[in-house]
Amino acid sequence: MSIFNEKRLQKEIFKIDRERMRRGWYSDAYFSNTVRILNELSREDYLFEGKSDIKNIDCSGVKNGDIRVEMQFFTRRKPCSIVAGVDEALAVMQECAGYFNERGDFVNTYDSLEIEAVQDGTFAMYDGDPMNVQPVLKVRGRYRDFAILETPILGVLTETTRIATNVYNTLVATKGKDILFFPARFAHYKLQAMHGYAYSLAVQAYNQKYHKNSRAMVSTDDQGGWWGGKGGGTIAHASIACFLGDTAETMMQFARIMPEDILRIALIDYHNDCAKEVLMVMKEMFAGYIELYRKGKTEEAKKYKLYAVRPDTSGNMRDESVEPIGDKALDCGVNPRLIWKIRETMDNAYKDWNLEEEDLIIAKKWCEDVKIVATGGFDIKRITQFEQLGVPVDVYGIGSSLLGNCKECGTNNDYTADIVRVEIGGEWFPIAKTGRRACDNPNLQKV
Numbered sequence: 518m519s520i521f522n523e524k525r526l527q528k529e530i531f532k533i534d535r536e537r538m539r540r541g542w543y544s545d546a547y548f549s550n551t552v553r554i555l556n557e558l559s560r561e562d563y564l565f566e567g568k569s570d571i572k573n574i575d576c577s578g579v580k581n582g583d584i585r586v587e588m589q590f591f592t593r594r595k596p597c598s599i600v601a602g603v604d605e606a607l608a609v610m611q612e613c614a615g616y617f618n619e620r621g622d623f624v625n626t627y628d629s630l631e632i633e634a635v636q637d638g639t640f641a642m643y644d645g646d647p648m649n650v651q652p653v654l655k656v657r658g659r660y661r662d663f664a665i666l667e668t669p670i671l672g673v674l675t676e677t678t679r680i681a682t683n684v685y686n687t688l689v690a691t692k693g694k695d696i697l698f699f700p701a702r703f704a705h706y707k708l709q710a711m712h713g714y715a716y717s718l719a720v721q722a723y724n725q726k727y728h729k730n731s732r733a734m735v736s737t738d739d740q741g742g743w744w745g746g747k748g749g750g751t752i753a754h755a756s757i758a759c760f761l762g763d764t765a766e767t768m769m770q771f772a773r774i775m776p777e778d779i780l781r782i783a784l785i786d787y788h789n790d791c792a793k794e795v796l797m798v799m800k801e802m803f804a805g806y807i808e809l810y811r812k813g814k815t816e817e818a819k820k821y822k823l824y825a826v827r828p829d830t831s832g833n834m835r836d837e838s839v840e841p842i843g844d845k846a847l848d849c850g851v852n853p854r855l856i857w858k859i860r861e862t863m864d865n866a867y868k869d870w871n872l873e874e875e876d877l878i879i880a881k882k883w884c885e886d887v888k889i890v891a892t893g894g895f896d897i898k899r900i901t902q903f904e905q906l907g908v909p910v911d912v913y914g915i916g917s918s919l920l921g922n923c924k925e926c927g928t929n930n931d932y933t934a935d936i937v938r939v940e941i942g943g944e945w946f947p948i949a950k951t952g953r954r955a956c957d958n959p960n961l962q963k964v
Contacts, residue, residue: 525636526714528608530743535612539623543672544665555661556616558582571939571946579941586660587938587945589652589956590670592641592678594930599685599722600639600653601715602677606670607634607964610656614663630658633961638681638718641958647933651958660936671932676708677715679930683919684719690900693729696720697750697890697914701737704920712920713740734912751782751827751890762787764794765801772805772821780824782890791828791855792838792862799823799866803883807876825888825912826863828855832894838862851893853908860909863887890914 534542541549559582569576590606592598610632615625633655635641641651653674656663687696698716701709713735720733735741737748752767760767768783775781781802785794802823809818830836832850839855841848867880891903892914903910922930937955938945947955 525607526604526743528611531605531608533608533612538609538613538666538669539615539617541665544668548665548667552661552664555582555584555664559661570948571941574941574946576941582661584660585658585940586936587655587657587940587955588660588663588667588934588936589650590654590656590674590932590934591643591650591652591956592674592930592932593643593647593650594678594682595643595645597640597642597682598678598930599681599719600635600641600674600678601637601681601718602673602675602711603634603637603653605673605677605711606654607632609666609669609673610663613666614658616662626659626662630656630663632656632964634964635958635960635962638722639960640722641960647952648954648956650956652956652961653958655961657938657940667934671934673711674932675930677711678932679922680712680715680919681719681722682930683921684716685723687897687900687913687915687919688719688723688731689727690897690904691913692904693723693727693731694910695732695734695912697892697912698733698735698740698919699750699892699914699916700920701740703917706739709737709739710742713737713746714743716740716919717744717746749780751784754784754787757784757787764788765797768798768823769801769805769821772802775820777816777820781820781822782825782827783823784829785826785859786828786830786836789830789834790837791826791830792836792858795826795859795862796866798826799863799884799887800870803867803870803880806883807872807879810879822883823887825890826859827890827892827914828859829892830855851891851895853903853906856889856891856903856908856910859889863889888912892916894918 563582565576565579565581611627614627614630615623618624635653641653643650684696698713700712704712717733720731723729724731733746735746735748736750741747752771757764757767764783764785764787772781783798785791785798788794802821806818806821828851830851835841835848836855838858839848863884867884870880872880888911889909890912891910895913895915896918900913935949935953937947937949937953939948
């Protein structure tokens with residue numbers, strides 16, 4: 518099952534370094550060595566002189582330098598993966614499959630390859646048996662034309678699929694609550710676009726499977742660069758410092774200056790007293806809102822609609838609004854008791870605003886509509902605990918745990934590629950290392 522209707526990303530979006538990739542710059546050296554040997558054998562018109570694993574077939578006329586093979590690529594993450602990176606893998610082959618002729622010119626042979634591939638966003642199952650896999654990509658063609666591309670293709674598939682699957686599994690843990698994608702600071706900036714694309718695939722895959730409507734929310738423009746998303750987020754601790762520690766004033770100026778379509782999310786842990794901070798922010802923001810609302814300026818008033826507050830208390834600190842019970846795990850960081858305290862504070866904030874009777878209903882709804890974005894070291898295990906307890910988190914902001922290997926699933930995220938067939942005399946014969954064989958996947962499509 519795929520989340521897309523046969524539409525692939527254009528190769529230009531990936532900005533492939535084709536000159537160096539064609540020469541094996543990004544390839545494990547043994548692939549480059551293999552290509553060098555096969556090229557030389559092709560020039561020599563070498564015919565096979567060894568003992569073949571293929572029984573009852575005369576292989577003495579096989580030209581090893583020009584051997585045509587079938588290679589399959591598959592993931593080893595259990596029990597399933599959200600496949601991603603296929604479009605980029607195809608772009609790598611489209612740009613870089615081929616050889617250099619005697620004049621040193623590159624001859625592109627992509628059109629001679631027979632390729633089957635799944636769509637990005639497809640689910641691929643793996644039960645741990647490498648004899649029973651679901652290939653996400655199959656390539657048939659002269660091996661020396663694409664051998665050096667195995668390393669970068671595996672890397673593209675592994676990295677992108679890992680992120681997509683991590684996000685998908687995390688969405689399952691949140692039960693569909695929105696995830697703010699916050700890992701930009703934990704990886705090289707050149708990976709942002711690919712990571713953000715993988716994240717968007719996971720959100721769409723989750724929505725399709727569970728009939729939800731979770732939104733894709735990234736923190737940088739580059740994370741949304743491949744699919745049209747735009748970076749958003751909260752104010753920063755640094756911005757509060759620029760306003761001399763006044764969080765409410767920081768938010769008022771943010772609301773006044775920034776376009777309305779940018780969500781107003783207040784960071785509330787600057788002084789390590791989230792309940793007190795949230796009261797000050799909400800009082801100022803609502804005052805700005807109701808003043809414009811009373812004047813009939815309803816559209817302008819929306820600029821002062823507080824979308825959410827975000828506690829980001831460090832794991833080694835206890836927020837002042839949390840009564841200590843002597844257990845660091847229960848006292849410190851963004852813990853359930855802190856979230857419940859914030860929710861209660863927000864829901865009742867309007868009661869102390871000395872409002873006119875007609876404004877009370879507006880204020881009550883305004884307060885109850887403010888969401889809580891929880892950040893600070895959240896992973897699947899911690900999110901699951903929060904959800905089991907019914908902690909009133911509306912959105913989770915998650916960073917590094919979306920990038921790493923999956924500890925919970927007890928397996929690796931690697932992709933593997935194997936030659937599983939060779940062509941001899943116009944017919945295809947099975948040949949693979951022990952423990953592997955040619956497999957099929959009903960989601961494969963001819964490219």
